[in-house]
Amino acid sequence: MERVLCLLYHRVNPEPDPVYHLTVTPQNFEEQMGYLKDHYPILRFEEDWTKPGEDGVAITFDDGYADNYKYALPILEKYRVPATIFVSTGYVGGGQEYWWDEIARVLTREMAYPDRFELKDSLYQYTWKTQSPEERREVIRSLHWLLKMDADVERANLWLEQLRTWAGLGREGREENLPMDLEQLRGLSRSEYITIGAHTVNHRSLGAQGRQGQEYxxxxxxxxxxxxxxxxxxxxxxxxxxxxxxxxNTLEICAGNGIVKAATTVKGLWRKDTEPYQVPRVEAQDKGGKEFERFIEECWRLV
Ligand SMILES: [Zn+2]
Structure with a gap:
């Protein structure tokens, strides 16, 4: 291949995701797979892309949402499109939402909220106003950054517990937002069109962690x-x-764990000189028909 366009999906779901915009509707996803299958060779992420051939497309999913099993798998099998799903293993079968969805679940409800939320432990103390939806959006942004960059999972779990208690909510996640359970993971892995890859345990920034944390x-x-x-x-x-x-460190530890190829979210196309542990991707968009065709044409103009 001269170039590979590696697309990054997260979720295929009829329910919109108004906070993070990670969903593509099943209808759009079906149109997208049909179009790509008709126009490009679809490559598996793990296969050797350096062999001669025309430009190709690869399909990847990050995180491991249950909707990958429920909505994406039947479409991938129908169009015979291979895809790789990178799973954050700490969430498999836990019945709880990913931490970013958990923050959004608590802060975007139709309910009367207390005036302010105070996050407090031995190291941190933050206070946010929480009356208006805009103020609560700001809390979502701040908490998202804190949890992304702070790998102390125990502390973060206590923060999430404080947040739930403050809003009077339990732990149980929203059905449509859940990570996959072990049966769904096994079902995906059994499909001849699906490859499973890893995406850490707790989904924190690896670059913000030392060697030991990354090793784990x-x-x-x-x-x-x-x-x-x-x-x-x-x-x-x-x-x-x-x-x-x-x-x-990340690249070395991946190599030491038997990983042969790894994906980033750096926007771009794979070329022959791309480092195998830094494959660029382009985030998929929730579009169908001509709009999606234009989006793919634009992708090929990337460097
Ligand atoms: Zn992710």
Missing amino acids: EIGASVRFLEKRLERKIETFSYPFGSAVHFDQ
Whole structure:
């Protein structure tokens, strides 16, 4: 291949995601797969892209939402399109939403909120106003940044507990937002069109962590999947994935754990000289028909 356009999806779901915009509707996804299958060779993420051939497209999903199983898998199988799904293993089958969705679940409800939210522990103390939707959006943004950059999972879980208690909510996640359970993960892995890759345990920035933390996040997620799926895991994607969210340690630790190719969220096309541990991707868009065709044409103009 001369160039590969590697698309990054998160969710295929009829329910919109007004906070993070991570969903593509099943109808648009079906149109997208039909179009891509008709116009390009669809490559598996893990295969050798350096062999001669025309430009190709690869399909990837990050995180491991249950909707990948429910809505994306039947469409991928119908159009015979292979895809790689990178799973954050700490959430498999837990019945709780990913931490970013949990923050949004608590702060975007139709209910009367207290005047302010105070986050307090031995290290931090923050206070936010929480009366208007705009103020609560600001809390979502702040908490998202704090949890992304702070790898102390125990502390973060206490923060989330404080937030739930403050809003009077339990732990149970919204059905449509749940991560996949073990049966769904196994079902995906059994499909001849699906490859499972790893995406850390807790979905924090790897670049914000030292070597030891990264060793755990990468190694434990790979081992979890290899044990449950009884197959070798050779692909990985870095949470958040832009250049600040991984470093030289990350690439070395991935190589040491048997990973042969890894995906970033750096926007661009794969070319022959692309480093295999830094495959650029382009975030998919919730578009159908001609709009999607124009989007793909624009992607090929990227450097
Ligand atoms: Zn992710």
